[in-house]
Amino acid sequence: MKAAQCSDYTSTNTYESVLTVQESVPTPNLEYDTPPAGFKNPMLVRVLSVALAPGDVRVMTGDTRELQGPPSMPYTPGGDVCGVVVEMPKESKKKGGWSFGVGDRIAARFVNKPMGMLGEYALVSPDVCDKVPESISNDAAAALVSSAAVAVIISDYIKEGDRVLIYGAGGGVGSHLCQAVRLKGASYVVGVGKDAKRLKSKPISCDESVNYTKDDAFNNKEWQDKPFDVVVDLVGGIWPKLVDQNQSEKSIVKSANQGGRYLTTTPDSAIFQGRSVWQILRVFLFPALWRATYTRIGFSRSYRPQYSYVIGLPSTSDIVTRTLSLAEEGKLIPCIDDSGPFPFTTEGVRDAFRLQASRHAKGKIIIKVSEK
Template sequence: MVLQKLNLILLIVIMLLKQVVKTNLHLSISNIAPSFSSCSSSLFQNIQRHSSSSVMRAIQQDEFGGPEKLCLGNASIPEPSKNEVLVKIFGTAVNRADCLMCKGAYPGQKKNSKPDILGLEMSGKVHSVGLASTKWTIGDRVMGLLPKGGYAEYAAIDENHVMAVPDGLSLHEAGGIPEVWLTAYQLLHFVGNVKENDIVLIHGGGSGVGTAAVQLVRLAGAIPIVTAGTKDKIDTCLSLGAKNGFNYKEGEFAPGVLEATGGVNLILDCVGGSFWKQNVACLAPEGTWVNYGLLGGANIDGPILGLLLAKRASLLTTTLKSRSNEYKARLISEFSRNALPYFVKPAIVHGQEIRLKPIIDKEFKLESASDAHRHVLGNKNIGKVLLIVQDEKD
C-alpha cells in the first residue's frame, strides 16, 4: 500500500516537472521571437509594442489569399549587408502589386513558398549602416524602393535604392512616393521616351501612378490626358494639369480622345486586354503604347498586329519589381536628379510653374493593412493609400 502511494506521488511529480519544463521552454521561445510568428495564434491578434531590440512588428500572412489573410505579428529585425542601410520605417503604402502578391497572383511569384512580408516602398530614418555603406548616415530622412518587407518597423535596403526625403514633406507622405513616382518616371523616360509636346494618354489617371504621371508629363513639357472611372478622379487630374479627361464607364473613350487630339503619341496603360482596340485607335502614326498592368485582362482576340503595323506603332511592356538592382539604381539616380528637386521648388515649363506633390487619398494604421487593401481593391482611392507604421515623433 505504501509502495503504491509512493509510486503515485512520484508519477505526479514527474508530470509536474514535465509541465514546468514545457512552460519554460514555451516562454523561452516566445522571448526569443521567431522570424515569422503564426498569424493564426491568438497571441498576435492584439499584439503590443515590445521591448526586445531584435524583434519588430510586421504584417504577415500564413497563406496566400485576400486581405483577410493579413495580420500583425512579430518578425526579426533584418541585418543590413555591407552595402545596405537599415531604415526605421515611419510610413509605407499599399500598391496594386501588393494586393496581387497577397493572393500569390503577381507575375513570376512562387506560390509554393511561404508569403513574404509585403511592401514595395517605405520612408523613415537611417537606423544603422552596413560596413561598406558610405552614402547615408544615421538619422538621415530617407525613402526607398523595396523588393518586399515595407509593412514592418524596419527594412534593410540597398544604399543605392534610397533617396532623400524632400524638405517640407512628412515622412508619412514620403512613404507614398517611391513606387508610383519611379514607375511613372520609368514609363515615360526609360520605356516610352517621352518628348516635348507629345500627347500622352494615361489610363487610371486617378491612381497613384496616374496622378504622378500627369505631373511628370507636364514636367517633361508634354501634354497629359487621362481616363478614369469617376468624375472626382477626372477632376483631380484636371486640377493637376491634365488637358482632358474621359470617363470610361460612360462609354468608349477613343472617339473623345481622337476628337480632342487627332491621335496620341504615347499611352501609359495599366488595363490591357479590354482597352486594346481603343488604344490602337487612339495612337497617332508611329505612336507608342506602353503596357504595365492587366487590370482588364491579358487576352486579346483580334488583328492587333495588323492594326499596329498599319500605324508603324510600337507596343512595349514593362514591370519594375523584377528589374535588376543596377537598373533600379540608375532609375532612382535619374529621378533624384531630374524630378525630386521639384517637390521643393517649382520648375518653369512653357512659362508655367510646376511643383510636384504626392496625392494622398487615405491613411491607415499598420495593423489595419487588411482594411487598406480592401480600400484599394474597391477602386475607392484617388492617389495613394498610406500605412502609418509609427508616429514621426517616435
C-alpha cells in the same frame, strides 16, 4: 517589434483569416538576417510610412509564388518605404559611399520582391534609395518613391507638344504621370478614370477627362479627327480595343509613321498568374515582343502606333533622386488617397489592402507606421 504578418496566400481579398498586425515579431538583425526579398548588403531602418502597390496584393494571392513568393510563412508584406536609418551595411560596396547615414530619413523602393517593410523596423537596400528633403512628409516620400518614380520613367517617352491620353489616370502612377508629362512639354493631356472631376482638378490638372463607366474615349469624334500622339495604358486591355477600332473606324492615336506611340506597364489583363518562367514569358515577353516588332517594321507602321512595354526600375538610386528633387522643387505633387493614411493596426492594414485590391484607389495608399 510590431509588424504585419501574412500567414498564408489568399485569393479572396478579404484578408480576415491571413493578415494581422502582431506585437512580438523578431526585429531584423543586420548581422544575421537575410532580407526576405533576397538582396545583398542591406541597411536597417526604423519605418515611418509604407506605400502599397499592385505587387503587394499580387504576392499575397500566391499567383506568382514560385517567382515572387516569400521564403517562408508568415511573412511581412509591403515594399516601398520611408524610414530613418538605424544601421548602415557592415561592408560598403558603393564607390564613394552614400549621400546618407545613420539618423537620416530616406525613401526606398523594393528590390526583387515587394515585402518586408510593414514593420517597425525593416531591412532595405541602400542602392535604390535617397535622403528625403525636409520639405517632404513621410507619407509623401513613400508615395513618391513608389508610384511617382514609375511615372517619371514613363514620362521620359514624352516629347514636347505631344497630345497624351492616359488610361488609369486616377491611380497611384496615373495621378503622378498626368503631372510628369506636363513637365516634359505635353500640350494636351486627357485622363481616363472613374472620378472625372478629380482628374481635372489640381494637382492632376488634365485638360479633359473621361469617366470610363459612362463614356468611351474611343468613340470621341474630336479625337478621331485629331488623334493623340501617345496613349498610355496603366490598366490593361487597351491595346486589343485599339486594334478593333483600327478595323472599323478612325483611330484616336496616330500611326507609328506619324509618330504615334502606345506605352503600357501591364499585360492585357492586370490580373494574371506567373508561377513559372514560362508563364511569365507568355504573359509579358512574347506578346510585347511581337507587338513591338511589327509596329516598328513593315506595313503595320502605317496604321498602328509604335508599341512599347515600359517595365522595370533601374537598380540604382537615380530615379529616386530625380523624383524627390522634382517634389522638392514643387514640380511634382504627391497624390495620396483621401481615405488614408491608414493606421498601423490589423483592421487598418486590412482596409488598405482591400482598397489596393479594388483597383479604385485615388492616388497612393499609405500606411502610417510611426509619426517620427
